[in-house]
Amino acid sequence: MKLPDFEAWSIFACVVEHKSFTNAAQALGLSKATISKAITRLERQVGAPLFHRTSRRLSLTDSGHKLVEHAKAILSEGQAAEEAARDEASEPVGLVRLAVPMSFGLKHVGPLIADFLCANRGISIDMHLSDAKVDLIGEGFDIGLRIAALPDSSLRARKLRDVQTYIVAAPSYLERMGTPRHPSELGEHECLLYALLTTPELWRFTNAAGEEVAVRPVGRFRANNSDVMLHSVRSGLGIAVVPDFIVEEDLANQTIVPILTDWQPRAVALHLVTPPGTIRPHRVTALIDYLVAQLGR
Template sequence: MKLPDFEAWSIFACVVEHKSFTGAAQALGRSKATISKAVMRLENQVGAPLFHRTSRRLSLTESGNKLVEHARSILSEGQAAEEAARGEASEPVGLVRLAVPMSFGLKQVGPVIADFLCANRGISVDMHLSDAKVDLIGDGFDIGLRIAALPDSSLRVRKLRDVKTYIVAAPVYLERMGTPRHPAELVKHECLQYSLLTAPDHWRFTNEAGEDVSARPRGRLRANNSDAMLHSLRSGLGIAVVPDFIVSEDLATGAVIEILNDWQPPVVALHLVTPPGTIRPQRVTTLIDYLVAQFGR
């Protein structure tokens, strides 16, 4: 029986993670020629090219896309086995790649990661901040935090907590334009729009009676980050729908006021998402447990 070429599979996963043969060579402490030969060996075994190679860009072929998850699984399970053999369950080491939303990452995750790193000296964290939905699998992330109503997917999803969303405006705006009493009145108002909503041109609201109302917001500012709208919100330029971690301080100081209290935007939650598979390196499990302890309240 011929055993699989586990080294070549693992090297293939590293090339995808680092997006280059050179990056994988540096990360693994191997020569670029060794990396290239391993990938070529694997391509000969599977009978298809795994990468499109140009002088400027390296990208996966269709075959490469189909096989990369198998490669990542082989690498991950091998790392987990070695860590268990070395007794690293108590002292995990290595890099964890984490994807988080921009504002939530700055306000909430950054301080938590600082505490985590102080408590886990052997672990490094590569934290990617973006409000755009990243490809957790394609971009090689170990963990993602997402704030949304998540659809079904191949990812493993764990809900950590609900995220309260507020409909708010500055007092100066309400003094000038009046306070809407029903979501249908929002069409008469200036609205500040978050462009990465599933349907940014349709704001939906429900009340305790089960009524479902939608409104088409209009306004002069649209942004792909809620923090970027805060100054305009405080300046009285419009009404916004924003999550608690963005606006809680402004609500406490009275810089903005909650309106339409009887109506609630669609419920969203903070989720921890990970690639499929049950075996993870201990360093990843350690960070997952820490994030759940901090945010799963």
């Protein structure tokens, strides 16, 4: 049995990451000729060119695009295996890259990370805050937190908890415009739209009897962050659909009130997701265990 050329696959991943043979050679401490020979060897093995080469530019071919994620996985698994062996007898050290939704990260993850870093002096964390969906593998993240109904993917996902979603408005808006009694009436109201929903132009609701209603909301304000929308809800500008961690304080203070409480928007949950593969550095496992313990309560 002929073993795969793991070195060539790893070099291929590094060339893609560093965008040139020269940069990859410098990063790996190898000669440019060694890099070139490894890529040529790999192209011969797969039977197709991996790069378009010009004097000014290096770009992936169709075959290169199809194979690059496999190469990144091979490199990542190899690095993780070596780190796991080193870490077994030592305290966790090194960098962990973490992708977190913006509002949830600010409210709930930031304080936890501060405590984690105080307890783990050898670990550094690069936390990326964004409500947009992040490509964990392509952008090199070790861990991601996602609040959604997750589609099938190659990522490994662990559900931490359900997230309650509320239909809310300010008392001033309801006094002025009236309180809808059925989701179908939302089409007659001013709605505030969260742009990063899977289908922001369509709100779906179900009740305990299993009835389903789909509504096309209309409104003058649309944003890709729920915290920003909350200011407009408080001001009485309209009705919004928001998760519990965004609106819990306002509900407690009654500055915002829930409506249509017999109906539920699409169910979502908080998930911890990681790239495929079972071997992880000790530092990544340490942060995963900590987040699961703290956020899965």
